[in-house]
Amino acid sequence: MDLKAAEKKVLELQTLLNQYSYEYYVMDQPSVPDAEYDRLLRDLIEYEEKFPELQTQDSPTQRVGGAILDMFEKVEHSTPMLSLGNAFNESDLRDFDRKVRQAVGDDFSYVCELKIDGLAVTLQYENGYFVRGATRGDGTIGEDITANLKTIKSIPLKLREPISLEVRGEAFMPKKSFESLNMVKEERGEEPFANPRNAAAGSLRQLDPKLAAKRNLDIFLYAIADLGETGVISQSEGLNLLDRLGFKTNRERKTCFNIEEVLAYIVEWTEQRPNLAYDIDGIVVKVNSLEQQDELGYTAKSPRWAIAYKFPAEEVITTLREIELNVGRTGVLTPTAVLDPVRVAGTTVQRASLHNEDLIREKDIRIGDQVVVKKAGDIIPEVVNVLAERRTGDELEFQMPTECPECSSELVRLDGEVALRCINPKCPAQIREGLIHFVSRTAMNIDSLGEKVISLLFKEELIQDVADIYKLTYDQLIALERMGDKSVNKLLQAIEASKSNSLEKLLFGLGIRHVGSKAAKTLAREFGTMEALSKASREELTSINEIGDKMADSIVAYFELEEVHALLNELEAAGVNLAYKGARAVPVEEIDSFFAGKTVVLTGKLHQLTRNEAKEKLEALGANVAGSVSKKTDLVVAGEDAGSKLDKAESLGVLVWDEERLIEELKK
Known part of the structure; x- marks a missing residue:
């Protein structure tokens, strides 16, 4: 077969296999048997081995391969991956709703989504091709796990449109994959994973992509990091766009028009949770309109327009055998309960925080007690209460020491604090x-x-x-x-x-x-x-x-x-850097610039600057660069093919510049 005929055949096989993967892994509607998919994949491998110049970066053969890594490279996120504030009951949700209504009025809606219990990741696409994927890390810097993410077949290597964007989602291990993995580990005499979340995180941090590929992970995408020129104006539209581009989103989402509908959705999925093929640990509630999200803004740690409702923690009974004391880096003594091992929310718990002496006295916790244990937020084990009616008389009251268990210095209780503290700086x-x-x-x-x-x-x-x-x-x-x-x-x-x-x-x-x-x-x-x-x-x-x-x-x-x-x-x-490497903050009132204190929106394709370059330059001159146009917007910079943001700016009478005018002003 000549090169031209081979090229045609390779393209045909790649297209077919990518379509079959989408039907199977994204839509859950396979149209051909596994054996047929495997046969076509073998044919494609043979063609690409014979004609390596025909192998493309989105070929199904590129999902697993490459050398074992020595370590993961660090990746700085273009926009921070923030955590969400938590709600643990109806009162918390109603309080969140009240604050939203105070800020934006009553004309708004929510999007409710299942909170997948997995590993948060970000995926970068350039001209439609998947080029990089990373973990959340500390929210600012993550780890490059591109090779491992390519093994997740529900992640498209090529989008249906040649668009450049960054999307975020939750990689997870389905329950069936988790059970199969642990069965194999137990047969080999290895320690099984405690829960699917740990298994997913461990799989994506394998240095050998071939091992990660065997774990059968999946993903749901839930956000676009930089909406750019997508024209999207709401969370629901963003999710629909992800669907159109070929991403896998969770279809159980729902748009709700008041807090009562949100609460009904939560009741529904609290009941249906055990029937899902994957673990969820709550419900995420987001204000739908992106303009209203901008109005609500952010706290230091999380957006004010979203909240994560956490399911009530599972409670179990076990025996408290001992109370240990740990000295933290600030000298605070923290008592810890040593328990008979017990399974709570998917993991074996042997220790639980008791916080401080006052809590031990308040709950009358004694060594030898039968206690109720739960995981706060499904993460941190804590003692809920004591089953005093089960006492035998052999239980012992706990006495806090007067000296530090590590350095024997006298312990003190500072004014206004409940904790005992060691104040010896050399402890x-x-x-x-x-x-x-x-x-x-x-x-x-x-x-x-x-x-x-x-x-x-x-x-x-x-x-x-x-x-x-x-x-x-x-x-x-x-x-x-x-x-x-x-x-x-x-x-x-x-x-x-x-x-x-x-x-x-x-x-x-x-x-x-x-x-x-x-x-x-x-x-x-x-x-x-x-x-x-x-x-x-x-x-x-x-x-x-x-x-x-x-x-x-x-x-x-x-x-x-x-x-x-x-x-x-x-x-x-020793050569440790003692300087800040980002753009310095200058008080707005001290900045002699047209942009100082103004809210600017970038829209359309820029040719002389990248979007990030323009954003950095504007922020250095005191501007607040927003993602959507509102009545608070002072300036819109419209590049080529500017869309709905430009239309909205014109309807609101907002000042509009082209890129040339922006460049001129930046040079002043």
Whole structure:
């Protein structure tokens, strides 16, 4: 067969197989037997092996292949993957509804969707082709798992239109696949996965795509990250567009026009939940209109236009055998219940948080009690109450110590706090927990340097503070138990890579009291360098949005310590970056620009700038770049083929520029 005839045959086979995959994996309506699909796939493989130049990136043969990876590369998300606020009962939902109505009035609708219990991922398409997929990670930076995501047959390698966009969804393991996987693991004498969510996450973080392919994962897409020129004006339209492009969405969604309909939907799926072929852990409720979503905006952690209702936690009974005390990085003592192992919400639980001494007294929890245990939000085990009627008289009351169990320093209870605290800054437990926090994913994100390795390094006295991490050598690490050449080199590479993190990662990692990851980003953007922040006064700090009195006092007190400056000097000497790498924040009133304080919307195709470049330049000049046009919009920049956003801008009388005018103003 000549090349031209082979090209025609390959195209025919690729088209057929992609269509059959869509029917089987997306629509759940197979039109041919598995044997026929397998026969056609074998034919395609033979043709592509004989004529490799005919192999395309969207060929069904490209779903599994490639070399085993050494590690996953980091990926910075174009827009953050935010978490949702939670509702646990009807009162929470009605409160959410009340706040929405106060903000946008009564003329709105909700879209209710099943909350899939899996792993959040983002998929990037360029000109219709799947080019990259990543995990959520910390919401800002995830891991590139493209090769593993390609093994999920419900993810299209080529869309039905040559469109460039980023979409988000939840990868999951169907119940049937989970049962089959655990059956195989048990036959091999291996530890089974605790639940389908863990199995899905573990499968997508396999370094060998061929292993991931055997896990039979699936996905539901639920959002478009950057709507661009799609013309979409609502969540329901966005989901319909995903359907048209060939993505798999969950068809059990429903548009509701009031909170009563939302509550009825929740009752329906609370009852039907066990009958689904996949796990769900709640219902996601979103305001449908994108314009109204923009009006509602965001808190520091989540959108105000969406909420996740979590199903009531499963409760079980077990025996509390012991109460252990753990000292955290801030010195707080947290009592933990040690339980007889019991299955709760799909996992075996042996420990549960008791929070503080007051809770133990309030619930009259005693060692030896029969207790009711649940998982808060289906995640964190906690003791709900005690079955006092089952007591035998052998139960023991628990007494909190007066000294730290780690360093024997006197414990104190600070004014306004319920927790006992060790205030010895040299307490080994606090130092160890601080080190664990420093290397965590949301802080410096040092791969392979987890809790166990940190504890071992601390025990061997190889590290005493975070600066010591950057002094570790190959010879020190190779001498440790279970540390081979490959793992040592991988760890040293990860430590080296962390030196280039932007300032906010280091700030959060240092564990300054009351400074969370969001506040660390704000401080880094405002001050630019660690040196500038260290010299900031209380007044300068409290003048910044999101920085309150308590946080400002904590920051000032932190930088007054001589040992802090010694530590920062050590980090700088080790090559750790102490500067912010993003665009600096400048007070709007100090920006001499037409765009300062204005809300700008970009629409249509730009030729001289990418959308992200235009957005960055505008934000640097004090603009707020929004995704949809509303009465609050000050300017719309319309590129080629501008659609409904331009029409709306004109109907509202909003100022409209073309790209040339934007470029001229940006140069001023």
